[in-house]
Each structure stands twice: as structure tokens, then as C-alpha cells.
Amino acid sequence: MKRIYVNEKWCLGCHLCEYYCAFANSGKDDMVKALKNITINPRIRIEEHNNISFAVSCRHCEEPLCVKSCISGALSVNDGIISINQDKCVGCFTCVLACPYGCVMPNDDGVMQKCELCTKNAGGQPYCVQGCPNKAIVFEER
């Protein structure tokens, strides 16, 4: 299965992946309109310390502890992609307790969100990958 991989040596720490993620999941077709005057809440997040930076998003684990731990049945695996049914989620945070990479977080309405590889928005290649100016984030089969 194709997954998102990051190469921290090439990460510039520019945070563009975060903005592209927020745009892709905004439901709007214009990036400026989608992001103007808002605090973004992206599903991919940059970690930074000293001169190191890298992006972190859902690993789509083969042994997904978030799915196994989900108390409502909102998280499920479909063709290897871990997705969330936000209509079923009650925001109990058990997936936050379980995810070893810290990749599930609440959306602005208090239910959980996570990277779904842009399968539920415009589709095709994940937007964070498209938006990375230095190819530090790739979408590949390995």
C-alpha cells in the first residue's frame, strides 16, 4: 500500500504541508479563501527542535491500536487506510490514548480527525505531498 513517508534531512520546517492539509480538508476550492483569518488545525504536524524538523501524520499501521481501542466503532480500516466516521465519534479520546505516534487529534467540533490520505476530499495524491517544496514528504509504495 502507498503511504506517506518523510525524510527529515530535506524538511525545511516551512509548515506548508500543514497549510495544504488544512486547505484540502476545508471543503473549499480556493486556498486563500479557505485559510484567511483562521487558525489552522491540520492532520499533519511539524515537530521542530534546534535545527531538526519533520512532519508527522498517521502511519496507517498494520496493527492499528487506535482502531482496536475505539470504543464507538468510529475508526475502521478500509483497504489499509485507517479512517474515521465522525458521525459515530463521541470525542472520548481513547484513540489519543492509544496512538503511539500522536497522530489523532480533535477537530474544531470536538470529535476526532486524522490523516485519511486525502481519500475523502479532492482525492488523488495527498495534498501535503503536493505542497512540500523540497520533496521531504512523499507518497510511495515501499
Add this chain to the structure above:
Amino acid sequence: MKYVIIGNSAGAVGCVEGIRQVDKDGEITIISNEPYHTYSRPLISYLLYGKTDEQRMKYRPDSFYEDNGVKTYLGKEAVSIDKDNKKVILNDGTEICYDKLLVATGSRPFVPPMDGLDKVENKFTFMTLDDAKALEKAINKDSNVLVIGAGLIGLKCVEGICDRVKHITVMDLAERILPSILDKDGSELVRKHIEKKGVEFILGDSVAQFTSANTAVSKNGLELSFDVLVVAVGVRPNVELVKDIGGEVGRGIVTDERCRTSIPDIYAAGDCTESMDITADQMRILALLPNAYMQGETAGITMAGGTKVYDKAIPMNAIGFFGYHIITAGSYDGEEYVKKDGDSYKKLVTRDDRLVGYILIGNVERAGIYTSLIREKRPLSSIDFDLIKEKPQLMAFSKRERAKTLGGMK
């Protein structure tokens, strides 16, 4: 192969999904004394709170049994197991043969003997969908509710009904709320938050006697009046089916790391079992939905001839009240690192170069990174502990490790 599962909640569903990873064709039968499609029991408080409904709280889609080739006996109770002839006997006399059997019978509310309790008509426990429905019928905007038990179940019940009743009093014998998961300071923070919603706590006290259908007197001499009583002091595992046929039972049904009981071809999972808490090196009942699922899955895979072990059990809880979140894991015996910051509270407990427990209140972001350190018994000397203390982050791990987890390096 004939698989039979007694129970229809997380352990049972984990078992079905475990079996089907290995065996696509074997017959699976589920027996449950509840008449419902599999639903999430921990969501009953969210049901009363209005955050879900009966359709959305189903733990798996409507097509789950059909998709997995499962035959169901819902609303039927398994009354005994005939281990010699490998049959389960139901309350209507039906006999169901098995090759492999899973006991996932869960637990039941424990109602301690209390003087005069039989006088109280409006009394409830809070564990099943039927419990929630019955409680919902009994309450209204004018109700005064007395909840006995300030643990996870009692307080989630409080959250669920808070906006729908006039007043709630919570009483507990313990000096603090949520004593099973919180320390003194954390407990106080959460109590103050819940008190803001008008909930009254009476701690370090218990009911001495119910003097009428609507009144009680406490050990400390307080007189209490109420319209509705909820008893949520604890649960007891349903071990009888296994105990009655000589299976080994401690605090709960004893299983090995592949979820086998001491009786051949009988497995057990979930709240009816005890497991090895790797943070305390002792057998405990870890009655938690994620653990039940993972035990059930391990049992299912093993029953179908596959290989899987369940050997990383730890106590862990994510719980919240009125938007204030708490995540805890492990045990709290060791060296402590504590940080308070406004409404947020963090305690990390280490022992022998390991993180063995933590409490996060308020800011619970990325808590799973801490959980993973506990579960994997990660030596703290192999990571940057100062960074981890600051917040859960992958920056604390080596570049090489990140190249594997994030970079896909094998």
C-alpha cells in the same frame, strides 16, 4: 470448525474479527442475554448526554453478523457449559455444540448490602443500554438524584444526566473522586470542574441506612433526600460459567497469553478475565474496552489456529467531563515528575529506567506516545527524557528510529 461465543460486546467482536483473519469459512455463533445488535456499553452515558443515539452507538455496522457469517442467539442466556460433550446450554433448553468456545460474559454491577435499600423504588445501576433507558424514564427536570460511587461509571452517569435533572449529589466512601485512576491533586482539579456544573460531592462518607423510599442517613449523620438513586460502586466479573465446571478463577477467569482458560478449547476475554498488568507485575482485572477487544482478537486468532499473543496489558483510561479531558495509564509507584499549568496537570512516574505510569489532565495531546513507552517497556536512557517530559513528541527518539517509523526504512 464450530466456534461459539458467549457475549456480544468488544471481546466477542474482537474474537469474530480475529477468527476471520485466519478462517473465512468456520461457523460462528454468538449468544447474548441482551436482545440488541452489538453496541458500545461505554457510550450509554453519551446517549443520555445527547452525543449519540441508538443507531450510531452500534459498535459495528448493521451488516456485521451477515458480513462475517455469524449466527446469533440474542436475548438468550447461556446457563451452563457441558465441557465433556462440548455443548453450551441456553435458558430455553437449546444446546449448541462447539469445537472452540469463547467466554466473554463481561461483568455486572456490584450492589453492596445497604440497610433499607429494599425500600427504595427508584434505584438503578448504570452498565447496559437497558439500564440507561430505565434511568432515562425515571428522571425529569425536577429530579434530585443521589449517585453512590464517584468512580468512572458513576461520574460518567452524572455527566450524562446533569443537564436533564434538578440536582445531583455524589457520595463515595473514598476521600477523593476517581481514586482508581487519579492522585489527590488531579482528583481535586477534576472535582472542582464537575462542581462548576452544580454537582455536589459528599466524600469520605457512605449510606448507613435508607429510611424511606426517598431518604437516607449517612454514617456521618447527614440526612439525604432524593427521587432517584444510582448505585455505581463497582463491578464484579461474570465468572460462573467457567467456575462451575472447574475452570481456574482468581479475581477473574484465569487465562494464558493466548487467552486460553485452564479448560481445553475454552477461551475467555474481556471484563470477566484477569490479566497481567505489566506495569505492576500483578494479575488484575483490567475491565477496559480496548483490552477486551485485543483479548478477543487474540483468542479468535488462536482458536482458528493462528498465532497471536496478548501480553502487553496495562491499565489505561481516557475519560472526560463537560469538555475537560483526562488520560491516564499504568501504575503510580515510582519516582514522580509533576507539572501544573493552569487547568492542566501532568504526572509522569518512572521506575528502573522505564515510564510506568502517567496522568494527564486538561492538555492530553499526543498522550499515546507516553502510553507506547509504557507498553513497550522502553528504556528511558535510550531516548531524550527531557524532551519527553516537556511533551509527548517523536523528537525524543533517535534519528535512526524516526527513519524507520516516519521514513519507512526497514
